[in-house]
Amino acid sequence: MAAIGGAERRVFAAAGRSLVTGVTVARLNFAGSAIGVLFFCLSLTPSLLPRGWLMQGLVSGILAATGYLVGVTIGFLVRHGGRLAGRVLRAHAMPAHVLSARARPATERLRELAWPVLGGLSALLVPISMYRGTVWQSEIHRTIGLEPPSATSYLAVPVVTGVLFTVLIALVRALRSAVVRLGRFLGRWIPVLLAKAVATVAVTALFLASLNGLVADVLMRGANNSFAAVNSELNPGVAPPANPMVSGSVSSLVSWASLGRQGRRFVTEGPRPEQLRAFSGAAPVNPARVYVGLDSAPSVTERATLAVRELERTGAFEREAICLITTTGTGWVDSDSVDPLEYLYNGDTALAAIQYSYLPSWLSFVVDQDRARAAAEELFEQVHARWSRIPEEKRPKLFVFGESLGALGAESVFGDLDDIRTRTDGMLLVGPPESSVLRRELIANRDYGSTETRPVYQDGRTVRFADRGSDLARPYAPWEFPRVVYLQHASDPIVWWSPRLMLHRPDWLEEPRGDNVLPNFQWYPFVTFWQLTADMVFSVQMPPGIGHDYGAEAADAWGEIAAPEGWTPARAAALRAQFGG
Known part of the structure; x- marks a missing residue:
């Protein structure tokens, strides 16, 4: 972060003194307190x-x-x-002293009653x-198959709320004090209103710049170093593979x-040869798995080139099929989402992915969206160029897969359906973020009468959306090849x-x-945004089929997208059972 100048130091010194004052002086605004209590309840x-x-x-x-x-x-x-209305009335209706005398007693009575009424309502509503x-939290836990926590644990909620509320309001008061002080200082030379406006913009800009510098230079560097160290750790008990058909082997x-x-x-x-044989009843082909890490090559272009060379090496x-994977933020690929392809083709497949980040998806979503798009595009374009020859x-067959932030990246390669x-033989996107542009356009133009959680687009001729595997049968119009599937749980906050x-x-x-999803879930301004923000943190730690855990649903989707000749409903049921469905 750049060094802060003398004038800036004085402004933030005043803000620091005001921060202490804001913590120790409990003067609360009535309107603010009333809406704060309401938001706490919501x-x-x-x-x-x-x-x-x-x-x-x-x-x-x-929210408070x-x-x-x-x-x-x-x-x-x-x-x-x-005040403005009062000035108008005084100018056109009656003398100022008459209005003031009539309004004062009523105003004073309201002030005397306001705080006791708010206190009484708060004591009732909270x-x-x-x-x-x-009760609602217990219902949610039971709905998704989890044991509800003890109700007494929620007695700590007001304590945490009070501490965080105090800190946040003190910070805002400190910034407001800095604005006032700077405005008075500037008011010596420029008009008062202009001085206040300049002070507000200046303090806000300085605060955001400082916060951005803190995040970029300290927190993000620390996060990168921390997750890079985790990325480099060798998993205990995991030795380099002897299988020449995978990256990292002696032949790789x-x-x-x-x-x-x-x-x-x-x-x-991935599935072992005996598992593939047991499922298909025939001798399997050794599956190929290609992966290029961030440390494998210095740039995304070179990593994609290395992936193409690995694909060539593994034949x-x-x-029968190649699947190009855009990973999540950490570089993770969910085996339950890609293993079904190897069962479908009895191992005669190649799965390929390149890493673009060390960070977890929720953090990558903030800072690495462009990297996800670049990695997906570079890998696809280079592989497609080689495949086209x-x-x-x-x-x-050339398939595309992405999950979470990887779904956003994979989708961005293509302009439209x-x-x-x-350019592909099918695509599966699992848990795509709301910011996925093509998905958003498809949902916005969905067929009349279909819902946002289960949209139907152009009678499902090419693309279908599913919360569960059975949704892929909707609608009953013919489903043409190539096929595209979006898996999106109604309970997935991502x-x-x-x-x-x-x-x-x-x-x-x-x-x-x-x-x-509970029928009691309602939208409220500001409230729903912060609730879903919190929901995202633990969305991957839910039971299968809930939140951001898609369980066996990918097996159903691949069975519809990439089914080989002779594929039957019985084989589809067996594949789902293989993955716990």
């Missing part, structure tokens, strides 16, 4: 996934502070609007909301150490989270609630 309402007492306290603290600031802003606008909140062009933790996991997982372009009748149909939730009610919260 924060206890249910959302997509269960929340423990600590997460609930953090969400409630943020948000409500307080909203109330202060409303109060400010009302007061200044009233315990009721706390009780209802514990990619070293075992450079694969990274998730790459080493990917190439050593991928002479196999093969005579059409001899080409392997026609582009997907022209799929539905968006900054627009702050002030905009989405269609999916105006429709009947989807599977495993």
Whole structure:
């Protein structure tokens, strides 16, 4: 972070002194307190996934502070609007002293009554909301098959809320004090209103710049170093593979150490030959798994080139099918989502992925979206160029897969459905973020009468959306090849989270609630945004079929997208059973 100058130091010194004052002086605004209490009560309402007492306290603290600031802003606008109206009335109706004399007693009586009334309502509403909140959390836990926590644990929620609320409001007051001080200083030379405006912009810009510098230079560097160290760790008990058909083996062009933790996991997982034989009843082909880690080559272009060379080394372009994978943020590939392809083709497949980040998906979603898109595009374009040189009748099928942030990256390679149909043999996208552009366009133009959680687009002729495997049978119109599937749980916050939730009610919260979502879940301004933000943190730790865990549903999807000749409903059921469905 750049050094802070003398004037900036004085502004933030004043802000620091005000921060202490803000913590120790408990002068609260009435309108802010009223809306803050309301937001606290609303924060206890249910959302997509269960929340423990600590997460609930953090969400409630943020929302209580948000409500307080909203109330202060409303109060400010009302007061200044009233003053303006008063000036108009005094100018056109009656003398100022008459208006003032008539208004003063009523105003004083309201002030005397306001705080006791608010205190009484809070004493009534807060315990009721706390009780209802514990009931709703118990319902959510039971709905998704988890044991509810002890109701007494939620008694800690107000404590966490109070601490976080105090810190956040003190910070805002410190910034406001800095604005006032700087405004007075500038007011010596420029008009007062202009001085206030300049001071507000300056302090806000300095604060955001400092915060950005802290995040970029300290937190992100620390996160990168930390996750890079984790990425480099060798998993105990996992030795370099003897199988020459996978990256990291003695025969590979990619070293075992450079694969990274998730790459080493990917190439050593997958079905064993005896499992493939038991499923198919025939001698299997040795599957190829290609993975290029961040440390395997210095640039995304070189990593994609190395992946193509590995595919050539493993005979991928002479196999039945190739699948290009865009990983999640850490480089992870969910075996349950890609192993079905190896069962479908009895091992005569090649799976290929390149790593673009060390960071977990929730953090990569903030800082690495462009890297995900670049990795997906570079890998696809280079492989497609090599694949296109093969005579059409001899080409392997070319499939595309992405999960979570990887779904966003994989989808971004293509301009529209026609582009997907022209250049691939099918695509599976699992748990795509709301910011996935093509998915958003398809849902926005869905067929009349279909819902946002289970949309139907052009009668499902090319693309189908599913919460569960049985949804792929909807609608009953013919499903043409190549096929595209989006798997999106109604309970997956990664799929539905968006900054627009702050002030905009989405269609999916105006429709009947989807599977495993409580009917009590309602949209509230600001509240729903922070609830889903919290839900994302633990979304991958849910039982199969809930949140961001898609369990055996990928097996159903691949059975529809990539079924080889002779594939039957019985074989599809057996494949699902293989993955716990």
